[in-house]
Amino acid sequence: MNLKFIPIDFSSFDYDGKNFIKLYGRDSKGLRVCVIDSFNPFIWAILDKKLKDSDIERIISKVSKITIDSSAGRISKVLNVEVHDKSFLGRNVKALKIFLSNYKDSQKFADNLNIKGIIKRREHDINTVHKYLLDKNITPLRWYDVSGKVLGDRDVPSSENLGGIASSLNVDLVFLAEEFSLVNDSSVKDSFAPKVLAIDIESDDLEIGKGKITMISLVSEGFEKVITWKSPASAKKLKFVESFSSEKSMLEEFVNIINKLSPDVITGFFSDSFDLPYIRSRSEKLGVSLGLSLDTSVNGLKFSGGKNRHVRIEGIPHVDIHRFIAVNYSQYLQSETLTLNEISSELLGEKKHDFVIRPSSKLTPDDWLEFFKYNLKDSVLTLKLFNKFLPDLLEFSRIMKKPLFEVSRDGMSTHVEDFIVSNLHRFNEIIEKRPIHEEISSRRGRDSYVGAFVLQPTPGLYEDLAVFDFTSYWPSIISSFNLSRSTILPKRSKDSLTVSIDKNKDYYFSKTKGFFPQLLEEIILLRKKFKTHLKNSPDDPIIKARSNAYKLLANAAYGYQGFFGARYYCPEASASTTAISRDFIKEVISKAEKFGLTPIYGDTDSIMFSLNKKPHKEALDFLTIINKSLPGIMELDLEDFYSRGLWVTTRGGELGAKKKYALMNNSGKLKIRGFETVRRDWCLLARELQNDILRMILSDGNHVRALAHTKEVIKKLKDGKVSLKEIIIKTQLKKSIKEYKSLGPHVVAAKLMVDAGLPVDPGALMEYFITQPELNSKGKPAKGSKRIGDRVALPNDSRPYDKDYYLNNQVLPAVENIFQVFNIKIDELIAGVSQKKLF
DNA sequence: GTTCGAGTCGTACC
């Protein structure tokens, strides 16, 4: 029998001492299927090169006899041993492929391979499902033709029905696989629209499990519901609300609805850390069985991870969409806080339902209606966000060959590693091991290497600029110069390239292309290809997702090689990458000068020039000349032409500040980097003023209008007409309060919140403003009012803001070095208003 | 009691 099948979630189990994989998914009719497959797990033992055939025979015979008697009463054996010619870190090796009866004991087998002649043991540290996917070359979320037979059928003899596993699986069909073949028909290849369920809870205490869950919203396509046990008479007015007699019966209905809807994916916003832990905690307290898993013998939710907890439901991937966005896209978003409201506003153009949560006891019947709508809207937004990122999630899962559950939580380095690992079979490579404790701590202790070159700008207002940048600069260097763990050489050779890090330090790399640089080149070229595709079909979400995925991979590849947790860690390659990057950018700068362009500023891979009245075409000619001289896949590109640009000095210094500039292109679009305008830890009053004057200066070419505007704002501040919203300062609490050595204003704010009984967790954004100091008899700040921190007030504080602080520590610092470019001093800014009157 | 500089901390750039 044949089955058209798409695998969505995976899990492993063993029966009769052998490993099996459960692949949960759908068939072409939409039935929920669990395909069961067996596989022959193995690990590798790399042999000493000097071994004779007879030595190898002796080792094989020793290895074959290894048995593991695990504490669980399980006895695992070596089933077979094969000799293979393999590659390890680019070198040819002889290795034993050791097949095990049970992969659960792979680590113990590896420990027992401490045999003379075996120099390395590998691939025992890859988890069972991943090992299976790699070995069988199965990609999640792609359609397969599977041959096999239906389990649970009367025709299948009990000796073959794996202990009657079919009866414990909550699916339409259980299928025992024989063979998988990928469906290549392009019309069905990418066609999969999973049924997604979004959930969101409200509780009367934010601390997990402390309060009660007052309501839960569940939203899927064509389905909107809020279930609650708080049932004011008014609830009947809303069709989507269903009331229950108790929190317990509401939770039971939560399970019923999910089982009835049969979603392929469950999503939530921050649900790994809040909604699902809360649901579990309340269910345990109230004795509700969370029968959500598709394998009824695996009950409830599975929690893993310490600080960053993951909640797994077997068979139904749970995706915390907040986590996926935070890890992969936060650096590309404008949102300063990754809240549902802010991300939805930016990406969906939609906000949360307007309602301020208050304690249950203070809610009127009409308030409850708004609360129900609010709860429903949160799930609606979560579902929309999920759908927006669905193409990306699917592509990530396919490209990295990792289940949705994992890939939606993995960090960038894991993505890079998974991509590499899933392609190593093409290079006949044995996978390197992940570092363990001592190795990690020694790597973490290494000295840092020198990074990018940043050109010191000369402060001033410039006209007519061209900006060039290298496309995928660091990855293109890694690829073009073959910088990686498997290509670094201990010493110079005929076939080597020397990279000088500094006067005393050289590194050598082979000229024979290694797998890491090779795969990185493929990533860059794929990224380029899909980017071009995207220009022709800008609305194709799949092309967009692919382009995105390869872009993220390329950008993370450099960081990966310097990351202590990487299998293919190579800080020498990282140091060489940055050294080469410094050389090239400096060479472009000096060539440009000879060409008649004046370099103003540059950072890492970009360089900005004043055109000196030259036509744009000459800048493009310069690009062509440079590109002819670049090796490999390196490429310098035009970023844009700008009509004006502004650079300022550092605070209190003479030299130009790096990483801080403002540009306006020929169509009037602003590009502001590094200035207080773009920093969330400055108050809005200062940020908006600075943004306004930068726009004025860049469009006018002088400071006149900007100066007048600044004076108006200062007057507004002095007149006390500034709103609370404009003076709130937001700073993130990065660790727990007691870990701080220095008690800055935001730590003081956190303490005030704790005193007020509000929960404060690391990672939260503290919001506060600065009040006036208490004065002593001499009119000077009183003892306990010296530090800024002593004057911190939470937003609900009714005391007035400190005009002096906001003038001297926020507004003036944000504008003074901009006006300094035009030789305007601070006293001229505040001139025209008498100190006495205003303070 | 005031001044100063090293150290802590957060955020941004690429």
Added chain:
DNA sequence: ACGGGTACGACTCGAAC
């Protein structure tokens, strides 16, 4: 534990005066 280094700048805190 879950890319990297470079850079700016506010604020604290204790030593030095």
